Amino acid sequence: MKYDWIFFDADETLFHFDSFKGLALMFSRFGIEFGKSEFAEYQKVNLPLWVDYQDGRITAEELKHTRFVSWAEKLETTTATLNSAFLEAMADICTLLPGAKELMNALHGKVNMGIITNGFTELQAIRLERTGMTDYFKHVVISEEVGIAKPDFGIFDHTHKMIGSPDKAKMLMVGDNPHSDILGGIDFGIETCWLNVNQKETPEGVTPHYQVSSLKELQQLLVKS
Known part of the structure; x- marks a missing residue:
């Protein structure tokens, strides 16, 4: 990996x-x-x-x-x-995207995983619990609690320090939003993967390291890496 x-x-x-x-x-x-x-x-x-x-x-x-x-x-x-x-x-009404559970099972034990979300605290823990996803993630970083939202450098820096400041070359940010997830990750200096399910055009000035159209495709990409 x-x-x-x-x-x-x-x-x-x-x-x-x-x-x-x-x-x-x-x-x-x-x-x-x-x-x-x-x-x-x-x-x-x-x-x-x-x-x-x-x-x-x-x-x-x-x-x-x-x-x-x-x-x-x-x-x-x-x-x-x-x-x-x-x-x-x-x-x-919460449901997982297709391939989410399979991806977690494929990666579990092989890599440390976390969440960085601009969503609100009140929703995160209950949603993870109801979908059986809680145990996969070592950290859930929530902008509401940190006081800084993606794509701000600060929320990525906070996360990086929280996990012991590992080599940025060994970190990947995966998200569907080319601005908050991808540009935010790029600006912080880590690799990024854009989950582009609807095959949208890449916004000007945003160059993800990887682009996939499904979590299944992401799983295939990561298992090979």
């Missing part, structure tokens, strides 16, 4: 993250029908907030609060209540 450490993103790298399905389930529990038009309105607020969060302009708490302000007013509840209900619904 070429690497001593492999770090994975969580959402859409190991786990499906169907936010529409999660929101629909969450709002159904409040007696609200949440359709595609409501989702489109939600995303007008939510998507720019994630950009601001990843660029360090807002905190995790601000993101969690702001995205649910209008709904909290309509339902006469708090944004914290809605955010927790959403993360609970996302845990309830």
Whole structure:
């Protein structure tokens, strides 16, 4: 095995993250029908907030609060209540990407593995437990806890120091987001693998060391290395 450490993103790298399905389930529990038009309105607020969060302009708490302000007013509840209900619904519908468990089994015992995610703390442990993935990972690094989000150098530096500052040439970052996962890893000086399931064009200025279209393809690549 070429690497001593492999770090994975969580959402859409190991786990499906169907936010529409999660929101629909969450709002159904409040007696609200949440359709595609409501989702489109939600995303007008939510998507720019994630950009601001990843660029360090807002905190995790601000993101969690702001995205649910209008709904909290309509339902006469708090944004914290809605955010927790959403993360609970996302845990309830959580499924693994095809090949995730097989990949973990193939790598387990051969390389140290961890997760670096911009997702929220409340969702991570329960999701790992429900999918039987907890024991595969030595560390789960969560931007909300570190106070820095990918692609910032700081979250990768924090992770590197936490695992004893090993040779960066022996580290790999795997993720679906060419900006936060791949560019972040490249800027920190470690090798990267872009999980490009939908065969998108590589953004300008981003050159992953590897590119795969499935976790099965990643498994074949890593077992050979």
